[in-house]
Amino acid sequence: MLNRPRSLLFAALLLPVAALAGDAAAPASRAELDAAGRAPVEPVVEGPAPLVVLANATVWTADGDIWERGYVVLKDGRIFAVGEGDAPTVPAATVLDQTGKHITPGLIDTHSHLGVYASPGGKASSDGNESTSPTTPGVWAEHSVWPQDPGLERAVAGGVTAIQVLPGSANLIGGRGVVLQMVPHRGSRAMRFPGAPETVKMACGENPKRVYGGKGGAPSTRMGNLRSHRQAFLDAQHAMHEWDDWDEKAAKAGKGGKKGKSKGNDDSPKPPKRDLNTETLIGVLKGEILPQIHCYRADDMLSILQLADEFGFSVRSFHHALEAYKIRDVLAERQVASSTWADWWGFKLEAFDGIPHNAALLTEAGALAIIHSDSGIGIQRLNQEASKAYWTGRHAGIELTENDAIRWVTANPAWALGIDGATGTLTKDKRGDVVVWGGHPLSIYSSAELVFVNGRLRYDKQRPGQWSDFEVGQGVDR
Amino acid sequence: MSPRLALLCAALTLPLAAPALAGDCTVYEGARVHLPEGPRDGFSVVVLDGRVADVGSNLGLAPAPGGLLFRDRTCTLVKLAATDVITPGLVTVGGQLGLVEVGMEGATRTHDAGGDEVRAAHVVANSYDPRSSVIAVQRIQGITSAVVEPTGGMIAGSSAWVDLLGATQAETVIATSVAMPGAVVTPSPSEGLRRLSELFDDARRYAANRRAFEENRSRPLVASRLDLEALQPLLAGDVPLVLGADRASEIEALIRWSEDEGIRLVIRGAAEGWRHAAALAEADIAVIINPYVYGPGSFDQREGRADNARLLSEAGVDVIISTSSAHFARGLRQMAGNAVRGGMDHTDAVRSITSTPAEVFGITDRGEISRGAYANLVIWSGDPLEISTRVKTMLIGGAEVDLTSRQTNLFDRYRELPGSPVPDLPLPGPSAVPAGG
Numbered sequence: 001m002l003n004r005p006r007s008l009l010f011a012a013l014l015l016p017v018a019a020l021a022g023d024a025a026a027p028a029s030r031a032e033l034d035a036a037g038r039a040p041v042e043p044v045v046e047g048p049a050p051l052v053v054l055a056n057a058t059v060w061t062a063d064g065d066i067w068e069r070g071y072v073v074l075k076d077g078r079i080f081a082v083g084e085g086d087a088p089t090v091p092a093a094t095v096l097d098q099t100g101k102h103i104t105p106g107l108i109d110t111h112s113h114l115g116v117y118a119s120p121g122g123k124a125s126s127d128g129n130e131s132t133s134p135t136t137p138g139v140w141a142e143h144s145v146w147p148q149d150p151g152l153e154r155a156v157a158g159g160v161t162a163i164q165v166l167p168g169s170a171n172l173i174g175g176r177g178v179v180l181q182m183v184p185h186r187g188s189r190a191m192r193f194p195g196a197p198e199t200v201k202m203a204c205g206e207n208p209k210r211v212y213g214g215k216g217g218a219p220s221t222r223m224g225n226l227r228s229h230r231q232a233f234l235d236a237q238h239a240m241h242e243w244d245d246w247d248e249k250a251a252k253a254g255k256g257g258k259k260g261k262s263k264g265n266d267d268s269p270k271p272p273k274r275d276l277n278t279e280t281l282i283g284v285l286k287g288e289i290l291p292q293i294h295c296y297r298a299d300d301m302l303s304i305l306q307l308a309d310e311f312g313f314s315v316r317s318f319h320h321a322l323e324a325y326k327i328r329d330v331l332a333e334r335q336v337a338s339s340t341w342a343d344w345w346g347f348k349l350e351a352f353d354g355i356p357h358n359a360a361l362l363t364e365a366g367a368l369a370i371i372h373s374d375s376g377i378g379i380q381r382l383n384q385e386a387s388k389a390y391w392t393g394r395h396a397g398i399e400l401t402e403n404d405a406i407r408w409v410t411a412n413p414a415w416a417l418g419i420d421g422a423t424g425t426l427t428k429d430k431r432g433d434v435v436v437w438g439g440h441p442l443s444i445y446s447s448a449e450l451v452f453v454n455g456r457l458r459y460d461k462q463r464p465g466q467w468s469d470f471e472v473g474q475g476v477d478r
Numbered sequence: 479m480s481p482r483l484a485l486l487c488a489a490l491t492l493p494l495a496a497p498a499l500a501g502d503c504t505v506y507e508g509a510r511v512h513l514p515e516g517p518r519d520g521f522s523v524v525v526l527d528g529r530v531a532d533v534g535s536n537l538g539l540a541p542a543p544g545g546l547l548f549r550d551r552t553c554t555l556v557k558l559a560a561t562d563v564i565t566p567g568l569v570t571v572g573g574q575l576g577l578v579e580v581g582m583e584g585a586t587r588t589h590d591a592g593g594d595e596v597r598a599a600h601v602v603a604n605s606y607d608p609r610s611s612v613i614a615v616q617r618i619q620g621i622t623s624a625v626v627e628p629t630g631g632m633i634a635g636s637s638a639w640v641d642l643l644g645a646t647q648a649e650t651v652i653a654t655s656v657a658m659p660g661a662v663v664t665p666s667p668s669e670g671l672r673r674l675s676e677l678f679d680d681a682r683r684y685a686a687n688r689r690a691f692e693e694n695r696s697r698p699l700v701a702s703r704l705d706l707e708a709l710q711p712l713l714a715g716d717v718p719l720v721l722g723a724d725r726a727s728e729i730e731a732l733i734r735w736s737e738d739e740g741i742r743l744v745i746r747g748a749a750e751g752w753r754h755a756a757a758l759a760e761a762d763i764a765v766i767i768n769p770y771v772y773g774p775g776s777f778d779q780r781e782g783r784a785d786n787a788r789l790l791s792e793a794g795v796d797v798i799i800s801t802s803s804a805h806f807a808r809g810l811r812q813m814a815g816n817a818v819r820g821g822m823d824h825t826d827a828v829r830s831i832t833s834t835p836a837e838v839f840g841i842t843d844r845g846e847i848s849r850g851a852y853a854n855l856v857i858w859s860g861d862p863l864e865i866s867t868r869v870k871t872m873l874i875g876g877a878e879v880d881l882t883s884r885q886t887n888l889f890d891r892y893r894e895l896p897g898s899p900v901p902d903l904p905l906p907g908p909s910a911v912p913a914g915g
Contacts, residue, residue, distance in 0.1 A: 120774045150773045206582075329895050345885075346612060346805035348582040355885040361892070377770045384812065387865040395868045396889060444815035444865050471773075474780050 057098035077455030106161025106433030115145030129168035138276030139175035145188035236281030322354030360393025528876035567622025567854035572802035600635025755793035815863035
């Protein structure tokens with residue numbers, strides 16, 4: 001079910017840019033048009049990947065195994081080998097003895113506003129909510145991301161190697177999210193996680209009705225929320241049929257050898273008028289764009305699942321999802337992930353029934369739990385947050401393993417973002433997204449000491465670097 | 479009544495698993511105990527009539543039927559694991575525990591007097607609701623006391639010290655005025671301080687010329703009579719003024735200003751406090767800090783750093799670590815643990831959430847484990863700052879605290895699905911009188 005849309009999308013991403021942009025009269029398909037908007041400008045710069053053996057550490061694969069003594073070998077940016085016991089001899093490799101240390105996959109945060117609500121906070125850096133209309137699926141978070149946000153490097157210092165940056169939740173449909181790998185670049189586009197699917201942020205419940213109802217507009221109620229959600233998808237459905245017709249006709253014309261030949265070809269069917277709002281939602285309807293939906297209450301989540309059923313799409317992850325524990329059977333059955341906190345609650349009424357056992361109960365029920373941050377502070381200690389949720393569950397008598405806990409911040413978020421084939425576990429041939437911790441990663445006293453992103457050393461606790469231009473000349477002395 | 483009969487009667491009148499009552503005597507034996515001078519292993523604590531009656535490594539108590547003999551009392555013996563740790567109950571400082579149920583629901587907020595910039599006579603303890611469900615959620619993470627604060631204006635009112643066990647204000651409010659939170663109001667720190675100075679000057683003049691005021695022979699003053707009266711303990715240095723400041727330059731100005739005004743100051747925030755650590759120590763200004771450094775979260779925090787707590791503490795500043803939150807107060811020990819991760823001495827970190835707040839806010843019989851102290855104690859399964867550690871037992875005034883909350887109740891309700899709504903009710907038992915009989 002999940003592979004089909006991804007492979008479609010990958011195909012679109014792999015098309016050469018020139019083919020997309022060069023001949024406006026001959027777009028190959030709707031998906032290609034969409035991908036053209038993501039064509040890179042700035043070259044993606046990465047240094048040579050070191051050949052390195054991390055030896056004698058406790059290795060957490062996040063794939064079921066925690067080996068008290070094991071190794072990870074990074075080569076060409078990938079995990080070349082991972083295993084238990086003595087590290088293999090790798091000619092020409094740099095061997096780093098990590099006795100007493102722990103190695104996990106890089107942490108992944110499904111819910112960040114780094115870059116779109118950058119530090120230092122203020123009016124000028126508030127780029128996260130296009131709260132001028134309750135449905136803005138046409139905006140893209142990546143266009144708001146400020147890659148110089150000093151919060152980014154602090155997240156890496158917390159062991160984070162990939163994040164999903166989302167628009168805020170003022171809007172029912174807030175716009176596209178973007179999955180970034182934590183590699184500094186001058187523009188956010190070059191930070192895109194290679195091959196990651198597109199995502200869209202949606203919201204239900206209090207926020208949209210407060211923001212727009214507060215302005216005397218719509219929606220002002222939960223039923224108003226759903227009316228607007230449904231109407232937006234109805235519009236998208238209509239547009240999708242137009243595009244499907246065109247795709248079909250264009251394909252036929254292509255078979256006749258006429259497609260894209262010349263501007264004056266009268267046989268070429270005219271594409272429908274492009275509309276950025278419906279394009280995003282068509283992507284959702286086609287299963288190409290993964291919905292990430294802010295919801296707190298169980299009944300609100302059920303309303304959204306009803307919406308998804310009506311229009312035939314799958315919710316990839318609910319976000320915050322404080323009452324997910326109340327419907328964990330439904331979420332498990334439908335394979336909907338829940339991105340939640342360890343213990344946030346109570347700041348608004350729809351957050352009043354949040355309990356710290358949420359992730360543990362979901363996991364026990366076979367539903368996919370994720371610990372997310374939604375916070376520039378929380379993202380610096382996601383391991384601690386996972387630990388709190390883990391120990392709350394354990395102390396309450398829920399059977400959980402440390403492997404479950406580490407998956408809440410690695411493998412499970414990777415799945416929710418559609419990048420589980422590339423990262424999220426320590427598995428041979430996956431990307432070298434790897435963290436070396438000073439001690440047990442669920443201990444409050446442990447810090448990330450080495451963070452590799454795509455096989456390159458991105459952070460070293462002993463030699464903290466400085467990414468952000470903002471901090472240059474500020475006398476900041478960490 | 480024989481002792482055995484007394485025991486039997488007690489057993490009959492108490493429900494199963496009854497909490498120890500204040501007035502009981504219990505010896506908690508053989509754990510690591512955090513004393514004012516630091517942790518000591520293999521120590522025991524005697525709790526008698528709600529207070530710590532004795533603490534030591536070898537108390538030499540004689541066995542008695544049903545326990546140990548302490549003075550002329552028979553005490554229940556609770557043997558602890560050597561890895562267990564006893565600390566004073568944690569104290570959460572700032573925030574609105576018991577003053578707010580749901581942050582974004584205005585009707586549930588009771589901490590802001592509104593109106594004038596000066597609300598010195600506002601006693602927030604009168605709003606404190608000891609039966610708020612938010613309290614137990616925090617309490618079961620080892621928090622036994624809170625300094626709860628009013629908000630708003632240049633002077634928000636008086637903060638109260640509350641103990642977190644009991645259903646009435648009479649039982650829970652230990653002191654109605656332990657500090658006055660205020661604000662260096664905008665548009666600039668310099669203007670904010672000028673306005674505070676003007677207020678304090680009027681308050682002093684008022685106190686020196688009460689008669690003139692009563693006879694209507696006073697020039698106009700910037701605050702009302704009750705507010706000017708309420709400021710007198712602050713001007714006398716009996717209660718501290720709590721002001722927020724992060725930027726080093728603002729902290730520097732506050733240190734100088736507070737000395738000029740002759741008042742006791744506590745600085746909340748102090749993200750760049752480490753820049754003036756020595757001066758803060760010298761001026762005896764305590765700080766309330768949050769060690770979750772975000773770097774330059776604002777232009778006032780450009781030099782925030784992870785070892786702020788360590789640098790301040792090592793310079794001799796009284797450091798209080800706090801979430802300054804109602805709903806997240808339970809994260810206190812995680813915060814203190816992060817300060818240790820950032821280099822702070824572990825014992826100092828424990829002090830920063832126990833004895834230091836008690837000292838700074840003048841509550842002399844709480845916050846530490848010593849003879850005569852009020853028995854607010856937590857027995858932990860290990861290092862209180864480590865995430866895997868849980869509260870085994872906690873006492874407030876010697877009374878054992880029930881380790882449940884609305885959240886554990888919800889957990890129990892949803893332990894098996896569907897949880898809610900509950901299944902159809904069975905019919906009630908058949909009527910005693912047959913129908914038509």
